Every structure is written in C-alpha cells, then in structure tokens.
Amino acid sequence: MNMRWILAGVASLGLGLAAVPFLPGGTQTASTSGPAPAMCDGKAKPANFAFAIKDMDGTTVKLADFKGKVVMMNFFATWCGPCKYETPLFVQLQDQYRSQGVAFVGVQIDDDPALLKPFASEYKVNYPMLLANDRDDVQEAFGPFWGLPVTVMIGRDGTICKRHMGVATKDQFERDIKALL
Numbered sequence: 001m002n003m004r005w006i007l008a009g010v011a012s013l014g015l016g017l018a019a020v021p022f023l024p025g026g027t028q029t030a031s032t033s034g035p036a037p038a039m040c041d042g043k044a045k046p047a048n049f050a051f052a053i054k055d056m057d058g059t060t061v062k063l064a065d066f067k068g069k070v071v072m073m074n075f076f077a078t079w080c081g082p083c084k085y086e087t088p089l090f091v092q093l094q095d096q097y098r099s100q101g102v103a104f105v106g107v108q109i110d111d112d113p114a115l116l117k118p119f120a121s122e123y124k125v126n127y128p129m130l131l132a133n134d135r136d137d138v139q140e141a142f143g144p145f146w147g148l149p150v151t152v153m154i155g156r157d158g159t160i161c162k163r164h165m166g167v168a169t170k171d172q173f174e175r176d177i178k179a180l181l
Contacts, residue, residue: 040161047071047154048141053107053130056116061128069103070180071154072173075132075145077111078119082167083149087123089170094127097177101156107132109139110148155180 049063074090076083087106094104104127108116113131120129132138139145142152146165153162153176162176 040155040159044159044161046158047152047160049158051135051138051141053132053135053138056108056113056120056129056131061130063105066103066105066154067158068156069101070097070156070177071152072102072104072177073107073142073152073154074104075107075109075139075142075148075150075152077109077148078115079111080148084123085167086149086151087119087125089173091124091126093170093173093177097181100181102177102181103127105130107138107142109133109135109145153177153180 047063049067051063052060053063055061072090072093074083074086076087078084090104090106094102106120106125106127106129108129109132111133113133116129116131119125142160143150149164149167151164151168151173152160153164155161161180164172164176
C-alpha cells in the first residue's frame with residue numbers, strides 16, 4: 001500500500017513539473033509602447049526605478065543609479081537550490097559584461113537577512129545584494145513571483161524586456177544580455 005502512495009506522489013510531482021512552462025509569469029518576453037531593445041516587443045512596461053533599498057551592509061542603494069545600464073535583477077533566497085546554481089553564473093557574467101554596461105543586482109526575498117552575508121561570501125558575489133524581505137512594494141513592482149529564482153531583464157532604456165522564472169542556463173542569460181546590448 002505504501003508503494004501506491006509513493007507512485008502517486010511521483011506521478012503528481014511529474015505532472016506538476018510538466019505544467020511549469022505553462023504557468024503565467026514563466027520565462028516571458030514583455031515590451032513597451034516606446035522604442036525598446038530588439039528583444040522587447042511593443043507591450044513592455046518601464047521598470048520602476050523609484051526605490052531605495054538597503055544592501056547587506058546597511059547602505060542605501062538607489063535603483064535609479066542603474067538607469068542607462070542593462071540590468072539583470074535577480075530575486076532569490078539563500079535556501080533556494082536553483083538560486084545557488086545561478087549565483088556563480090551571475091558572478092561570471094558580471095565579470096564578463098561589467099565593462100559593457102551590464103549590472104547584476106541580487107534582491108533577497110522570503111529569507112532570513114542574516115544569511116545574506118555568508119551566502120555572498122561563499123559564492124564570492126561581485127554585485128550588489130539588496131534586502132527586500134519586507135518590501136512588498138518592490139516585489140509588486142517587479143513581480144508577481146510564483147517561485148524563485150526570478151530574473152528581470154531591463155534594457156538600457158529602462159524597459160522590462162524579459163523575465164526568467166525558475167532556473168536558466170548561462171547560455172540563456174548570455175543570449176539575453178547580448179540582445180540587450
């Protein structure tokens with residue numbers, strides 16, 4: 001009888017995972033009514049840069065300081081397995097594309113803020129890590145989030161062009177970065 005429950009659980013998990021690509025808010029392309037980068041279509045919305053958020057050292061970071069750059073804003077948690085997979089990719093890509101005006105920004109949500117510094121140290125993070133655990137306004141501006149990680153890609157003109165919901169590969173991120181440059 002226990003074997004039936006195990007098989008039912010495995011089957012349910014398989015069905016759930018098979019449905020992920022069909023969830024609203026998965027990897028998607030968005031766009032705006034003004035001119036936008038090549039990877040954006042005509043309905044993308046502008047990113048809200050009106051936020052000031054504390055980083056892991058307590059320094060206030062203004063999102064407006066990133067205007068004019070290609071921004072890869074990654075919403076993550078330290079307990080998230082796929083987030084742990086993506087973080088070293090972001091460190092490599094930040095090194096590779098920083099001189100071309102690409103800025104990665106980590107935004108911790110749904111997590112213990114005390115875990116951020118050890119996480120950043122362990123993964124040798126070379127980009128700002130912001131604390132937005134109690135910032136529903138930030139999550140509402142860039143969400144909705146039905147899981148983690150979520151990476152919001154913002155063009156130089158401030159347009160949200162794409163969102164990756166869930167884990168993505170280095171090649172996927174690199175293609176998106178090149179399309180926005």
